[in-house]
Amino acid sequence: MSRNGARIPYQEAARELLRTSVLDAMRELLTERDWSKITLGDVAARAGVSRQTLYNEFGSRAGLAQSYALRLADDLVDHVKTAINGNVGDVRAAFREGLEGFFLDAAGDPLVRSLVAGEVKLDLLRLITLDAGPLLGHATERLSSAFQHSWVGASAAEADVIAHALTRIALSYIPTPPSAGRDAPSELSLLLSPYVEAILAARESED
Template identity: 40%
Template sequence: MTGAARTVASARSSTSSRSAPTRRRLDAVTSTGGRIPYPEAARPLLHDTIVTAVDDLVRSRGWSATTMSDVAAAAGVSRQTVYNEFGSRRTLVEAYVLREIEALIAGVEEAVRASHDDARGAMHAAFGLFLKLASDEPLVQVIVADAEGGELTRLLTGLGRQVASERIGRLIVEVWPQVSVADAGLVAESMARLAISHALLPTSDPEDTAAAVTRLVGPFIDEILAT
């Protein structure tokens, strides 16, 4: 289980956030009706098993020292099976980063929805939770410890930031429909950049950082909610 998913799971009795992509793929398959061929039904589990192996290896040795053969051995499948599922090492690590960021954002979404009647409070809670979850996230820990080269950093600050920004933007419009898509996108992009920056280069306690960011961005939040 990822660091983020472990922390989320400790606060909830439901299945961990990391398994959500697998559940969605399985739901999509079963919703078509009829008998599902075994290879098709098993593929989401295979996908998740391989990405979980990446998570375990990142914890123990970092990504730069991990080969596709290492991933295959850790997942209990052949090297060719890993290539058949992901195509390349780059695609595999992208899948890993996406799963980790989705686990982090799942916690943020819950925090925002729980405080939807207080936008500043929701921002404070969500930002602080993201930083707390990130501090327990192996992907972030490896980068912060400077034990990894630039590939994971580029993926987290590029692909990870993009996914986080899109998810947060949609969430803002969902929770506060009076906010325009453009304003929601501006807030989401700013928050995603700030969150990832503070996660990778922490300078203070998550709560203190969340309070400072809320003071900075809060006036604009008040403005767009009042329109």
């Protein structure tokens, strides 16, 4: 099954399982040593696949890192979708809970911790700054769908605006996590909610 619950063909399911296994192996290795000390051969061995299989699927070490970063973007989307479904009619709670979950997971992710606490790694930093286009596009598309096909009922254009803004802001916190003295999820909820509340109010006035 895919992330949206639809049944997927066997070949695609097998590929998704392979990618999940490899990325899980990479995460395990990152809990043991720094990204700079991990090779594709290390990841292949831990995942139980050949180096050629790894090259065929990810292309390079940079491609593997980008796929891992894309999974972080998916984590953001999944947290927000779950929060939307769990807080029907309460925009502020949905934003707050979704972002809380994402920030908590990101803070514990070994690649993020390696980026924040370790030596400067320009290749990783570029993935979420200068080269963040794939992450932004991927997460924005999925989040836009969530805002359209839920109780929010935003139009495609409205959903794209809020999804893109939310993704950009949330990902910007990866290299610079929220400080201990600030409640970033609540603050961002206060900032972003009025846009969605205006969408809901406009729809109610039309009914």
